[in-house]
Amino acid sequence: MTRYDGNAIAGTLEDIFGGDLTTAACVCGQCGQSGVVAEIAIYFGGPGIVARCPYCDHVLLVITRHSGMYCVDVTGFAQLSTPSALA
């Protein structure tokens, strides 16, 4: 499967979080490497979007969508700075 990066899902993330998430700092829950969401590995083609750590391949984020509703699992991050609702 082709590997993309977090830039590719900027629109989906902004739709979900209400602001730009690609510049957000994040920390992998498995290996502890920190980075920004734009640089995480993104895969399409399954039932949704899967984001993995570019260092250890740990699943960081899964996004699926059913009848206009997003289902978002961010439990793979040890830390994720989401944008402020007032930004």
Next chain:
Amino acid sequence: MARTAIPGRLTWQQATVVETRFDTPQVKSIALTVPGWSGHRAGQHVDVRLTAPDGYQAERSYSIASAPEDGYVVLSVERLDDGEVSPFLVDELRTGDELELRGPVGGYFVWDEPLGGPLFLVAGGSGLAPLRAMMRHHRATRSEVPVRALCSARSLEALLYREELMELAACDPFDISITLTRVQPSAWRGYRRRIDSDLLAEVAWPPADRSLTYICGPTAFVETAAAGLVGLGHDPARIRTERFGGTGVQP
């Protein structure tokens, strides 16, 4: 999460095609007007949504190839023969047609004048689109930040914005290098090989100059270029990457 209409929230908008032009046999640039467009930063994307008569929808993300100062939102769309969206955009879309889009999105792979430089822009194939936006923005703002660019294409015919690159190459703050990896004209004086450490060492700024680097293209290209620069001593924190920009990633 409910999708309520909060002001400023990302919404789908109707854009109108004002002009289309083939830049290469596989890539068409589409100029759009978007009523109420909030403006964009050089390097940002839009998501495009097509709806089939039966209601089926497909979305793709495209880099904006125009500068904020250009007046139109330009997308350079590469025709992927097995694609759901790009054959329609390249072959069917006409001047006056409407297109649904949302954006601009993405705040990472962007360059504005205050970010400074010197700039090193590295493009593989249609990954040149967001970097072209940066170069046009640079010119429109009369920036004096020195720019080196390295553009890789299979052949001269496949090189995007060819004439514009030649014009830029004649301007003072720009130093444009082109490598043609498969087919070269007989009198070609540019590079003739795939990007590698030696080529990067020749073309990039010396690491001591602390250049700000943007790399966009197919995934393998981006990985090679980024790893090559880090290997030469460039600071990874000064390298921003985007994989497959412009080629219509499915969000």
